[in-house]
Amino acid sequence: MGFWRVVWVVFRKEMLDGVRDRRSLLSTLLFPLLGPLMVTFAFTTVADRQREAGSVELAVAGAENAPALIDFLESNQVEVVELEQTPEEIEAAVESGERDFVLEIPEDFGERFEAAKVASVHFTVDGTRDETRAGARKVERLIQAWSGQMGSLRLIARGVDPQLVNPVRFVQHEVASEQQLAAKVLDFLPMFVIMAAFIGGMQLAVDATAGERERRSLEPLLINPVPREAIVIGKWAGSVVFASGAVILTLAGSLAAVAYAPLEELGISLDLGPSIALGIAAATVPMGFLASGLQLLVATFARSFKEAQSYLSLLMLVPLVPSFVASLWELGDAPWMIPVPALGQQVLLDRVMGGESVSFGAFAIAGASSLLLGLLCVAITARLFRRESIIFGR
Amino acid sequence: MIVVEGLQKRFKAVKAVDGVSFRAEDGCVTGLLGPNGAGKTTTLRMLYGLIAPDGGRVEVDGIDVGRRPLEAQARLGVLPDAQGLYPRLSAVEHVRYFGELHGLRGAELERRVDELITALGMQNIAKRKSAGFSQGERMKVALARAMVHRPQNILLDEPTNGLDVMSTRAMREQIRGLKAEGRCVLFSSHIMQEVSALCDVIVIIARGRVEISGSPDEIRAQAGTEDLEEAFVRLTGVEGAAEADASQEGKG
Structure with missing residues (x-):
């Protein structure tokens, strides 16, 4: 019987077994939902905050003492609500969360302002509350700006060039393209995709090796007159299908989430068109070849199903290292990184999602490296399946 | 011999x-x-x-x-010391899997599977998943898959x-x-x-x-x-x- 016919027979049996296994199906289908959920959650939360910061409601006590300031605030999208409260009441209201923050304008404000003395306004805010921070910063910025304008006017009135009191001007240039900024928001996507490659096929890989032995079905299987390589390749292929399925589902879900996320409100223009989606898939799907191969190999050494699962949970952390490093420090982008599994995928994803064009060669090298290393694991596993100590679990 | x-x-x-x-x-x-x-x-x-x-x-x-x-x-048809079954496969699927690994396929395979199911009196478990099989039922499946290629x-x-x-x-x-x-x-x-x-x-x-x-x-x-x-x-x-x-x- 032909080698590939055996591979096909084993593969079909593993698929049937895998599809009927609730645990492996759940991990393949449920995990990919996690990424998109987080994308949606992150974007909507950020958007909500920005929307709030866009127009701020400001409670003001003593608004009548500085009508010019109030006019300025209102003309800058600040909704002023007038209050009649004592300072103690104001503090209690902010502390209890009844008010986000309150501005108090003392009675002597107008008098001191006219006399060109420093006039204070008091701002009561709770710094521990994240959700009010953006609004408070906006109010502070506006009052500083108004103060600056008033100062300049006074200098001009006295015949002094206002530039004299502004020796340095701070000008910031953003060099990252908007897409790169957006990619920053999606930094965790590669991590999810790589994890999906490991989680998707894990149950099947364990079931096909350590599970097969624990059930005592490995010995009967190996008595069949077929090459061990064909059996292992069939098992590997089954696991790869599950891993790739999880990767593709994770990608599709995340892209759908991005498509429905309120990106324009965030000032992000993220073009995740078909070409970028294809690029992401081309960079990550081959990861399944290696993930499944490694899992088969490691699980073959385990004496039981549980032992295999705990090994593989640890194994899953290894490919996450580049993602972690990338999220903390600049990973850089050197040619040698492309063929290194996990690292190469990370680099490719950064490029693709940063809107750079990636050569076919880079995809091919990263993919071929995962495939070859996966096949190497398969070859070693097939050799192990010849060992008496592995077959009989001694 | x-x-x-x-x-x-x-x-x-x-x-x-x-x-x-x-x-x-x-x-x-x-x-x-x-x-x-x-x-x-x-x-x-x-x-x-x-x-x-x-x-x-x-x-x-x-x-x-x-x-x-x-x-x-x-x-060789072997009923080894280890007679483990796949809990999510039925009796017929076990026999069919091993038959295919021996190169049988199509109508010939199905005929042989039916023959063994009848010969070993497995009609009642033929389509059932093997998870709940008794020792005797498991042995029958193991025997059938060992002999599927005559x-x-x-x-x-x-x-x-x-x-x-x-x-x-x-x-x-x-x-x-x-x-x-x-x-x-x-x-x-x-x-x-x-x-x-x-x-x-x-x-x-x-x-x-x-x-x-x-x-x-x-x-x-x-x-x-x-x-x-x-x-x-x-x-x-x-x-x-x-x-x-x-x-x-x-x-x-």
């Missing part, structure tokens, strides 16, 4: 099999009889090619198992272990049926009655060696007793128990 010549296997310090030779003819039931740990399972594993012998050779229908293992395995030579490692009376009877009928078809049946057991009820030739193994072999009558004559069980005890020796335990480690 199976020919075994001077098989040797050592597990670390323990000589599990030490020069075992015998022949199992076609149309004949040959019993490998011995106490636990005598080396029966190890011998059988070398016969079906999962353990490489340190010395000696095995031929299945003239094919050297060491040199051409796949060809030899194609001529092997000329059948190896059964302690086939009635853990079976109830009805299942044991069914197994004996199967063995007699295979013999009637002219196949070569070799089975191992540590139960004297079973071997004497079925076998044409008995090979008694103890401490990894063949103590004696021949027809039940020949063995009675050689041991000088009419009682086969008495003959077994005399030939294998009660003192063999301690050594048997030692070689058990190698059996796994």
Whole structure:
């Protein structure tokens, strides 16, 4: 019987077994939902905050003492609500969360302002509350700006060039393209995709090796007159299908989430068109070849199903290292990184999602490296399946 | 036909099999009889090619198992010591899987599967997942998948272990049926009655060696007793128990 016919027979049996296994199906289908959920959650939360910061409601006590300031605030999208409260009441209201923050304008404000003395306004805010921070910063910025304008006017009135009191001007240039900024928001996507490659096929890989032995079905299987390589390749292929399925589902879900996320409100223009989606898939799907191969190999050494699962949970952390490093420090982008599994995928994803064009060669090298290393694991596993100590679990 | 010549296997310090030779003819039931740990399972594993012998050779229908293992395995149907099933597959799916691994397909495969389901009385479990099968039902599935390719030579490692009376009877009928078809049946057991009820030739193994072999009558004559069980005890020796335990480690 032909080698590939055996591979096909084993593969079909593993698929049937895998599809009927609730645990492996759940991990393949449920995990990919996690990424998109987080994308949606992150974007909507950020958007909500920005929307709030866009127009701020400001409670003001003593608004009548500085009508010019109030006019300025209102003309800058600040909704002023007038209050009649004592300072103690104001503090209690902010502390209890009844008010986000309150501005108090003392009675002597107008008098001191006219006399060109420093006039204070008091701002009561709770710094521990994240959700009010953006609004408070906006109010502070506006009052500083108004103060600056008033100062300049006074200098001009006295015949002094206002530039004299502004020796340095701070000008910031953003060099990252908007897409790169957006990619920053999606930094965790590669991590999810790589994890999906490991989680998707894990149950099947364990079931096909350590599970097969624990059930005592490995010995009967190996008595069949077929090459061990064909059996292992069939098992590997089954696991790869599950891993790739999880990767593709994770990608599709995340892209759908991005498509429905309120990106324009965030000032992000993220073009995740078909070409970028294809690029992401081309960079990550081959990861399944290696993930499944490694899992088969490691699980073959385990004496039981549980032992295999705990090994593989640890194994899953290894490919996450580049993602972690990338999220903390600049990973850089050197040619040698492309063929290194996990690292190469990370680099490719950064490029693709940063809107750079990636050569076919880079995809091919990263993919071929995962495939070859996966096949190497398969070859070693097939050799192990010849060992008496592995077959009989001694 | 199976020919075994001077098989040797050592597990670390323990000589599990030490020069075992015998022949199992076609149309004949040959019993490998011995106490636990005598080396029966190890011998059988070398016969079906999962353990490489340190010395000696095995031929299945003239094919050297060491040199051409796949060809030899194609001529063997094996019910090994391990009879694990896949809990999510039905009885039919088990038999079909092994049939396909033996190169059967299409209508021929389906006909053979139906035949085995009927012959072994598995109609009630044919479509059920194997997760809840009884010991007897599991044995039937394991037997069916071992015989799906109509092997000329059948190896059964302690086939009635853990079976109830009805299942044991069914197994004996199967063995007699295979013999009637002219196949070569070799089975191992540590139960004297079973071997004497079925076998044409008995090979008694103890401490990894063949103590004696021949027809039940020949063995009675050689041991000088009419009682086969008495003959077994005399030939294998009660003192063999301690050594048997030692070689058990190698059996796994």
